Amino acid sequence: MMVYLVEDSLLVRERLKDGIREIDPGIGVCESDSARDAVAAILDGHPDIVVLDLKLAEGSGLDVLKKVRKEGSLASVVVFSNHAETQYRRRCMAMGADHFFDKTKDFGSVLEVIRDCRQKQQGNR
Secondary structure: OEEEEEOOOHHHHHHHHHHHHHHOOOOEEEEEOEHHHHHHHHHHHOOOEEEEOOEOOEOEHHHHHHHHHHOOOOOEEEEEEOOOOHHHHHHHHHOOOOEEEEOOOOHHHHHHHHHHHHHHHHHOO
């Protein structure tokens, strides 16, 4: 299983990686803080899950979501942002996000999505 973290905060990326290691140290994790790098890596690497912030060092998470869905990526996209207002949630879901979580209160929910995906993969073996 592969998770791709698209997040401009090193601290948040480190916390997510720690949580993912607790789920299963065998889960692969790649990361980027820019939209351009993320799009290329997601399309080339075919991760199972993309955890996507809306505000990035270069570009935005909306750019990433639009491009990877346009190119047919089947990754489950989990938007994880401080911009959790209704208009962002609706827009992301309409653009093809599978989940939308607020960084200030839903950290555990992101890890639950990853845990559920991992369990489903292990059940299919």
